[in-house]
Amino acid sequence: MTTVGPVNRTNLRGARSGGGVGYSPCAFTGLANFTRQLNGSSQRDHTYRIIVRSAVEMLGLQGSWLMLVQHNGMLVKAGAFLPDGSEFREDLPGLEEATAQQLYQQVIHQEQALVIAPGSSPHRTAEHPAFHLAGDQALCLVPMKVARDPVGVLVLGARVNGKPNPFTMATFALANAIGQQAAIALYQFQLQREVERFRGEVVNSLLRVIEARDGEVGQHSTRLVKYSEMLARGLDCSEHEIQQVCWAALLHDIGKIAIPQDILHRRGPLTVEEWDQVRRHPDIGADIIDSVTGLGAVAEIVRAHHENYDGSGYPRQLAGEDIPLGARILAVVDSFIAMTEGRPYLPARSPEEAVVELARCSGSKYDPQVIRKFLTLMCDHLEECCCELHSLLPA
Ligand SMILES: [Fe+2]
Numbered sequence: 001m002t003t004v005g006p007v008n009r010t011n012l013r014g015a016r017s018g019g020g021v022g023y024s025p026c027a028f029t030g031l032a033n034f035t036r037q038l039n040g041s042s043q044r045d046h047t048y049r050i051i052v053r054s055a056v057e058m059l060g061l062q063g064s065w066l067m068l069v070q071h072n073g074m075l076v077k078a079g080a081f082l083p084d085g086s087e088f089r090e091d092l093p094g095l096e097e098a099t100a101q102q103l104y105q106q107v108i109h110q111e112q113a114l115v116i117a118p119g120s121s122p123h124r125t126a127e128h129p130a131f132h133l134a135g136d137q138a139l140c141l142v143p144m145k146v147a148r149d150p151v152g153v154l155v156l157g158a159r160v161n162g163k164p165n166p167f168t169m170a171t172f173a174l175a176n177a178i179g180q181q182a183a184i185a186l187y188q189f190q191l192q193r194e195v196e197r198f199r200g201e202v203v204n205s206l207l208r209v210i211e212a213r214d215g216e217v218g219q220h221s222t223r224l225v226k227y228s229e230m231l232a233r234g235l236d237c238s239e240h241e242i243q244q245v246c247w248a249a250l251l252h253d254i255g256k257i258a259i260p261q262d263i264l265h266r267r268g269p270l271t272v273e274e275w276d277q278v279r280r281h282p283d284i285g286a287d288i289i290d291s292v293t294g295l296g297a298v299a300e301i302v303r304a305h306h307e308n309y310d311g312s313g314y315p316r317q318l319a320g321e322d323i324p325l326g327a328r329i330l331a332v333v334d335s336f337i338a339m340t341e342g343r344p345y346l347p348a349r350s351p352e353e354a355v356v357e358l359a360r361c362s363g364s365k366y367d368p369q370v371i372r373k374f375l376t377l378m379c380d381h382l383e384e385c386c387c388e389l390h391s392l393l394p395a
Contacts, residue, residue: 030058031177038185047189048079051154051182056083058178059171061158062137067104068152068186071197075104075152107141108150113172113179114141117165136160140167142175144183151183151190195294202292203247210254220337224249227333234373235329245326248301252330255285255302279314282306301326305334308365320367328367332358332374335365351378 034054041047048066055064065080107114117138138160144151156175158166167175210221228249232242256264259281263274270278286303289295304318304327311319313331323331336358342348349357355378362371 030054031174031181034058034178035181038181041185044189045079047185049081051178051185052079052081055154055156055175055178056081059156059158059174061156063157065155066152066182066186067155069108069150069190075101078152103141104153107143107153108145111143111145113143113176115139115165115167116141117160138166140172140175142179144179144186146183146187149187149190151186154179154182199292199294202295203250206254206288207250209257210251213257220341221250221252223337223341224252224330224333227337228329230377231329231333231370231374232326234377235325235370237325241326244297244301245329247295247298248305248326248330249333251285251289251298252302252305252334253281253285254288255281255283258284279306283315297324297326300324301330303327305330307331309367310364312364323367325370328370332366332370336374 034050037050037054038047041050052064052066055061061083063080063082066078067075068078069075103114103116115138118136136159138158140156140158142154142156144154154175156167160166207221225246228245229242232245237245259277263270263277266274282303282305286299289302290299301324303315304323307313307316307318307323307327308331309320309323309328311317336351336354338346339349339354339357340351355375358366358371359375362368
């Protein structure tokens with residue numbers, strides 16, 4: 001088992017005259033349908049499946065899979081399709097081994113397809129164990145790149161049927177077209193992932209600002225994230241909404257950086273003017289977060305995290321479902337954690353006492369639907385929650 005080598009006109013001449021894997025005369029129609037399906041897919045896994053399945057069916061192959069470039073430059077398998085319905089073998093670590101990685105990088109760097117087939121170029125015999133090919137199989141590695149950005153490699157598998165290279169010139173032309181279309185579709189997901197990663201880094205940077213000022217707020221936020229995620233999930237929020245609630249939980253009090261420490265930590269009563277300052281922190285925090293592209297929904301949760309369900313909260317006296325659900329979730333969890341941790345102006349209560357207080361304020365401070373779910377979840381996880389929260393109580 002050896003490589004035939006990069007695909008060019010010279011080494012394709014023999015393959016073209018010798019025939020090879022199937023080539024449909026309806027290739028252009030197939031390509032148009034393929035592009036239409038890609039454009040209609042917004043789910044990453046669904047897009048992977050469209051690519052590998054279309055490649056197999058349009059080219060009449062034995063199988064196909066994707067190797068996608070990761071953040072660290074390594075390529076990992078992301079999707080596979082075998083026409084006989086058999087599952088792709090997940091136990092093929094060779095696909096991601098160093099030898100295989102070298103070939104993927106070569107294909108991407110040279111922007112040229114590469115065939116690995118039996119019976120030629122004996123000096124490359126070391127490569128085949130990485131791909132686990134049987135004696136009658138050949139692979140074609142098609143580079144996927146958009147401008148200068150590598151996206152991955154589309155791997156095509158075919159039976160050789162006694163020929164040195166089962167991939168004809170027509171097959172290569174179509175395979176490259178499929179690879180190009182696939183690269184553009186996958187690049188969108190790559191960009192989305194980069195944007196999400198960037199947003200996560202911004203959130204972490206903002207969190208470092210909070211922790212640099214007050215470590216207690218950082219620990220408080222971490223606890224808030226855990227309970228907020230549990231509650232958002234219990235209320236059937238989407239993964240995107242859960243992410244927004246978690247980010248809002250982490251950053252909800254960032255606006256307090258604009259409030260003097262002696263006001264925040266004073267054990268005695270605050271003046272009317274000082275309370276006015278404290279009540280500005282949701283707007284200040286929301287304005288900071290809103291300056292980051294894509295965090296607008298997180299900013300609105302933060303802006304509304306002190307609103308009350310009956311309209312008696314601040315800063316805008318929103319009521320009912322005018323308050324974003326994330327803020328209604330955060331209000332319940334923030335109060336529960338604050339009561340059980342205690343504050344300079346509020347002695348810590350037991351989790352049981354805090355739950356009773358939440359239930360008492362259902363419909364006034366808190367959304368009854370959110371309270372109902374929170375109490376249900378607390379009952380389900382009471383032992384675990386109580387152990388954690390009891391440990392916070394002073395001896
Ligand atoms: Fe707050």
